[in-house]
Amino acid sequence: MSGDGSAPAGAIGDTGTVAADPAAPAAPATGAKDAAPVRAAGGWSAPTPGQRLSILRRARTVAVLGASNKPSRASYFVGTYLLASSDYEVWFVNPNEREVLGRPAYPSLAELPGVPDVVDVFRRPAELGAVLDETLAVGAPVLWLQLGLSDDEVARRGHEAGVTVVMNRCLKIEHARFHGGLHLAGFDTGVISARRRAR
Numbered sequence: 619m620s621g622d623g624s625a626p627a628g629a630i631g632d633t634g635t636v637a638a639d640p641a642a643p644a645a646p647a648t649g650a651k652d653a654a655p656v657r658a659a660g661g662w663s664a665p666t667p668g669q670r671l672s673i674l675r676r677a678r679t680v681a682v683l684g685a686s687n688k689p690s691r692a693s694y695f696v697g698t699y700l701l702a703s704s705d706y707e708v709w710f711v712n713p714n715e716r717e718v719l720g721r722p723a724y725p726s727l728a729e730l731p732g733v734p735d736v737v738d739v740f741r742r743p744a745e746l747g748a749v750l751d752e753t754l755a756v757g758a759p760v761l762w763l764q765l766g767l768s769d770d771e772v773a774r775r776g777h778e779a780g781v782t783v784v785m786n787r788c789l790k791i792e793h794a795r796f797h798g799g800l801h802l803a804g805f806d807t808g809v810i811s812a813r814r815r816a817r
Contacts, residue, residue, distance in 0.1 A: 661774070661777055661778070662770075662773040662774055662776070662777035662783060664784070664785065665782065665784055669782075670784060670787070670792055670796075671796050673736065673760055673762075673782065673784070674789075674792065674793055674796060676735065677706060677735035677736045677760070678706065678707060678735055679706060679707045679708075679709065679732060679733075679734045679735050679736070680700060680704075680706045680707070680708050680709070680734060680735065680736045680738055680789070681708075681709045681710075681711050681727060681730060681734035681736070681737050681738065681758070682696065682697050682700070682708060682709070682710050682711065682718075682738050682740065683711045683712075683727065683737055683738065683739050683740060683741060683749060684711070684712060684739065684740030684741045685697055685710035685711060685712050685715065685718045685723060685740065686712065686715070686718065686740075687715055687717075687718050687719070691740075692740060692764065692765075692788075693740040694718075694719070695790070696738070696740075696764075696788070696789060696790040697710065697718060697719050698719060699790045699793075699794070700789070700790065700793075701719060701721075703793070703794070703797075704793055708721065709721075709724060709730050709731070709734060710722070710723045710724065711723065711724050711725070711726065711727060711730070712724075712725075713725040713726065726752065727752050727753065727755070727756045727758065728752070728755065728756055730756070733756055733757050733758055734756075734758050735758070735759065735760060736758070736760040736762050736789070737749070737753050737758045737760065737761050737762065738762045738764065738789045739761065739762060739763050739764060739767060740764055741767075743767060743769065746763065746767065746769045746772045747769070747771070747772055747775075749761070749772075750772045750775055750776055750781075753776075753781060754776075754779055754781065758781070759780075759781060759782060760781065760782045760783075760784070761776055761781050761782070761783045761784070762784045762787070762789055763783070763784065763785045763786065763787075764786075764787070764788055764789070765786055765787065765788045765791075766786065767785065767786060768785040768786045769785070773785060
């Protein structure tokens, strides 16, 4: 998913898979996109597939920043998926909404009922610096920028402050892939399994 409104809700354009990782389930070799870490100034490097899987397994709460009630928006699609297909407690953040998908919508990260483990961002690129400031202020450990969103300066500042920054990746796609819901090409396999989802 890209920044909210900048791509169709069903758009899929990320086909990296899980790399070898002692804590990860067996998976095919990674695609070219994940062959080498993407690095930016200031020491930041893109989390590897195994590191992204660890983020998703450790997380218990996800704040969807920029959540929308419009079904055409990527944030709506991702929020629907997280509520239906994950064990996360999902908090929606949008000062212009009172509720999203039947859940309360909070005006800001500071007004959430707790500190989110992951801040999943659907905001305009020009707002990402302010989003990082808000993330640092509440003490959230992971800033996750959706497909189409990246900012080297935000990655650098976040890294220096101890925040794990994921850029240009869809949380829904990553979660579904790691938990058996996506084919390598990035589409839904349609396979229904009784296997318990790994955290």
